[in-house]
Amino acid sequence: MNGFRLFPERASTVSHQTDALYLFLCTVSAFFSVLIFVLIVYFAVKYRRRSAVPPAPVHTDLRLELAWTIIPLLIVLFIFFWGARVFFYIYRPPSDSLDVHVIGKQWMWKIQHPSGRREINELHVPIGQPVRLLIASQDVIHGFYIPAFRIKQDAIPGRFAVIWFQADKVGEYHLFCHEYCGTQHSKMIGRVVVMDQQKYQDWLTGTPAEESPAEAGAKLFRSLKCIECHAEKAPSMAGLYGSKQRMADGAIIEADENYLRESILDSTTRVVAGYAPIMPSFRGQISEEQLMELIAYIKSLRDPASLKKTD
Ligand code: CUA
Secondary structure (H helix, E strand, C coil): CCCCCCCCCCCEHHHHHHHHHHHHHHHHHHHHHHHHHHHHHHHHHHCCCCCCCCCCCCCCCHHHHHHHHHHHHHHHHHHHHHHHHHHHHHHCCCCCCEEEEEEEECCEEEEECCCCCEEECEEEEECCCEEEEEEEECCCCEEEEEHHHCEEEEECECCCEEEEEEECCCEEEEEEECCCCCCCHHHCCEEEEEECHHHHHHHHHCCCCCCCHHHHHHHHHHHCCHHHHHCCCCCCCCCCCCCEEEECCCCEEECCHHHHHHHHHCCCCCCECCCCCCCCCCCCCCCHHHHHHHHHHHHHCCCCCHHHHCC
């Protein structure tokens, strides 16, 4: 890590893609900047005023005008499609991703793995495995930033953000908070440790087993009395996550994490067609962490029979 580096290390699949695009943009910009500068000087010299006779008027040249319209158009279209490809890659996590929960608070990052293992200001991940981060904040806006992975995502109070990466180089990397979030903002830093698969498994099992978010969520589902309605009458929770739901106003909504969040905290805002808005709101009664646990539990319900088994 010593010496001058033009770029941070590249340690994720997307880092190579963003850097290639960035270098291309810099190269194109530099090329045209130099070209324009040289032409300005050349024309200034060539067409300088040499006598009192006014210069002959310049007539249009269709080929020239077409060339300087079509060539830049092709270049920006190329940049657009390339950029869109990288954008879709960054914002569409693969379905086999490992779901890791991240909560930002003044002034630390609280992280929990699907197995239940928790860590603070550290993130251990296996190499070659897509990792999907579900990011929330319990107070102000923070920013989750891993330069070596080229990922940067605001943690915004009141909603979930999702970002994913696949590490492709074993090592230790910086983790920053990139939004000014109060007096200790500069201390809200940590490290990301990329390990090979076996070491990651050893690391996971290296401490006494902790309750997984889905298990904790199952308990909450009972203690908060969700189960009294949702096992029988109300919209079934099994297979709900990721499905399309028709609302009372006719809108079709995908049941993602932010939809589940809204349904729990502001339960009468959007109601599934055919049901009365009678569910109580849980705003102010559960923490960000409990909310993530409830959602992890709902996500774990795949087959319709699983709800009754937990009772
Ligand atoms: Cu959190 Cu800056």
